Amino acid sequence: MRGILSLAVITFKEGIRNRSLFGIALLALFLFGLNITVAGFFMRDIGKVTVDMNLSALSVAGLLLVFFVGVNLMAKDIDRKTIHLVLSKPISRIEYIWGKYLGILFFVFVSLAILLALSSATVFFLHGSYPDYFGQFTWSVFFVAAFFVFVKIALLVSIVVFFSSITTNSFITLIFSVCAFIVGSTIEEVLFYLRSSFAAKELAISDSLRHLLEIVSYLVPNLSVFDFKTEAAHGLAIGLDRLGFSLAYAAVYITVLLLLASLIFRRREFN
Amino acid sequence: MGRLLLLITLLLSLGAHIFVSRQVWDTRAEARRSGEAAYVLPSRFSRILALGYQGLFSDYLFLKTLTFYGERQMLQKPLSEDDWHYLVTSLDVVTDLDPYFFDPYIFAEGTMAWEGKIAEANKLLEKGWRYRDFDWRIPYFIGFNYFYFLQDYEKGGNYIMEAAKLSGSPRFLPTLAARLTYYGGKSETAILFLKGMLADTEDPSFRATLEIRLLALERAAELEKMIERFKDDHGRSPNQVEELVARGYIDVLPIDPYGGQWILLKSGRVFSTSKFTTARKKE
Numbered sequence: 001m002r003g004i005l006s007l008a009v010i011t012f013k014e015g016i017r018n019r020s021l022f023g024i025a026l027l028a029l030f031l032f033g034l035n036i037t038v039a040g041f042f043m044r045d046i047g048k049v050t051v052d053m054n055l056s057a058l059s060v061a062g063l064l065l066v067f068f069v070g071v072n073l074m075a076k077d078i079d080r081k082t083i084h085l086v087l088s089k090p091i092s093r094i095e096y097i098w099g100k101y102l103g104i105l106f107f108v109f110v111s112l113a114i115l116l117a118l119s120s121a122t123v124f125f126l127h128g129s130y131p132d133y134f135g136q137f138t139w140s141v142f143f144v145a146a147f148f149v150f151v152k153i154a155l156l157v158s159i160v161v162f163f164s165s166i167t168t169n170s171f172i173t174l175i176f177s178v179c180a181f182i183v184g185s186t187i188e189e190v191l192f193y194l195r196s197s198f199a200a201k202e203l204a205i206s207d208s209l210r211h212l213l214e215i216v217s218y219l220v221p222n223l224s225v226f227d228f229k230t231e232a233a234h235g236l237a238i239g240l241d242r243l244g245f246s247l248a249y250a251a252v253y254i255t256v257l258l259l260l261a262s263l264i265f266r267r268r269e270f271n
Numbered sequence: 272m273g274r275l276l277l278l279i280t281l282l283l284s285l286g287a288h289i290f291v292s293r294q295v296w297d298t299r300a301e302a303r304r305s306g307e308a309a310y311v312l313p314s315r316f317s318r319i320l321a322l323g324y325q326g327l328f329s330d331y332l333f334l335k336t337l338t339f340y341g342e343r344q345m346l347q348k349p350l351s352e353d354d355w356h357y358l359v360t361s362l363d364v365v366t367d368l369d370p371y372f373f374d375p376y377i378f379a380e381g382t383m384a385w386e387g388k389i390a391e392a393n394k395l396l397e398k399g400w401r402y403r404d405f406d407w408r409i410p411y412f413i414g415f416n417y418f419y420f421l422q423d424y425e426k427g428g429n430y431i432m433e434a435a436k437l438s439g440s441p442r443f444l445p446t447l448a449a450r451l452t453y454y455g456g457k458s459e460t461a462i463l464f465l466k467g468m469l470a471d472t473e474d475p476s477f478r479a480t481l482e483i484r485l486l487a488l489e490r491a492a493e494l495e496k497m498i499e500r501f502k503d504d505h506g507r508s509p510n511q512v513e514e515l516v517a518r519g520y521i522d523v524l525p526i527d528p529y530g531g532q533w534i535l536l537k538s539g540r541v542f543s544t545s546k547f548t549t550a551r552k553k554e
Contacts, residue, residue: 041334041474042474043377043378043477044373044377048369048371048373049330051326052326052327052329052330053327056324056326056327059323135373136405185322185323186319186322189318189319193319224323229326230325230369230371233326233371234371
């Protein structure tokens with residue numbers, strides 16, 4: 001257990017030192033600035049546009065953190081063979097996987113928390129500038145949606161860890177993780193479209209393909225589950241059951257992936 | 272020698288770059304001006320391609336539509352059938368991406384409804400009402416369209432009554448519904464409505480459009496008032512608006528800001544040959 005924690009701390013420190021962090025922070029700042037500029041172009045729903053842009057900026061920054069910093073933190077050890085050094089310490093391979101995961105997670109959490117503080121300042125400023133145009137906006141739903149951006153990123157981190165445990169190259173990990181992200185964010189729309197009556201009229205899809213897609217929907221994470229941007233933008237109430245199930249979905253999915261990664265990693269040979 | 276050559280080539284290529292990029296931007300500006308309205312990706316694709324950023328995508332698409340409309344207004348170019356088709360489909364996709372987004376609905380009401388696309392505007396607003404069932408303004412808009420454009424006073428009254436039931440609706444709505452049924456289809460009605468919309472609008476170019484329309488309607492309402500007085504005095508309506516000047520009710524006829532001629536409809540409503548739109552004037 002102490003092994004996991006110390007490895008997590010080291011990973012976190014390594015992440016914070018990464019230069020690309022500045023780039024990601026600059027991009028997020030640029031998006032927040034853009035938001036202040038663009039908000040005035042809209043007619044009535046300025047609050048919605050503000051929340052949309054802020055949460056999207058947070059989410060994009062999170063994705064960049066995972067894909068550029070996270071992949072590096074995980075795969076670099078294997079790429080550069082420094083993993084031999086780490087594994088020569090009294091740390092089991094399973095501890096290595098969980099420690100790395102927690103380290104990256106903590107790193108993403110701290111970075112996103114800083115960005116969320118900046119983002120809240122932007123929303124606060126625009127809220128003050130256009131008090132009549134924020135409709136039903138509520139801070140609580142906004143923060144819930146921001147928290148679920150973090151949950152989504154936490155799930156993506158586990159995907160990165162999983163793919164790093166089976167590939168030998170950080171680039172392949174990156175490609176696989178990006179693909180998983182794209183499939184994960186589109187699977188719900190695709191499936192619901194195929195189930196809808198429109199599709200029945202327009203497309204001839206064989207039953208076997210339909211079954212395959214149903215199976216795929218269990219394999220890839222459905223990232224739309226963590227998307228509360230619309231609710232936050234319009235201040236709509238979110239049922240507690242939806243929040244609970246979303247959180248449980250993420251927890252179970254992450255656990256399964258990390259367990260699989262541990263299993264694979266335990267038997268893996270390094271050369 | 273080598274360095275000098277490099278520097279000279281660099282300067283020359285920089286000059287060429289500035290020249291070429293200016294040309295490119297000019298040709299793009301020309302292409303955008305003369306080009307037909309763009310194709311809108313159907314929502315069943317754009318919802319998927321948005322990769323979970325449907326809200327942001329709807330903001331962008333709406334801004335694009337707004338710019339398209341604004342550009343046509345600035346160049347005083349009437350919208351062709353294709354342009355209208357683009358506008359209608361684009362707003363439909365925007366509201367498919369985020370059906371709770373209020374701006375497309377208010378924009379549709381301010382443009383489409385007034386330019387004769389009433390059925391399309393109502394269809395979009397009905398979609399808005401399915402989602403924004405807490406918002407009194409949407410049934411209020413639909414009700415107005417039935418009243419003012421379609422002269423269906425019963426349906427219009429029903430929608431405004433529905434609007435009055437929702438929280439946050441102004442206290443005058445029930446009375447308004449009653450008054451509208453009485454005055455149905457007169458300019459006064461539209462003035463009340465436009466003032467409500469202006470109070471809700473921030474965007475300067477859209478405000479300008481609404482303000483011109485308000486001015487035209489206020490002048491029409493002024494004439495309608497004179498016609499009422501004429502009726503009281505003479506027991507009949509004037510044959511033409513010009514008769515008001517001849518009989519000394521008014522010194523000169525006000526100018527229609529859209530550049531049309533005033534006409535007196537049988538219903539007693541004053542209208543203009545411009546039909547209060549810039550688009551048709553050009554045809």
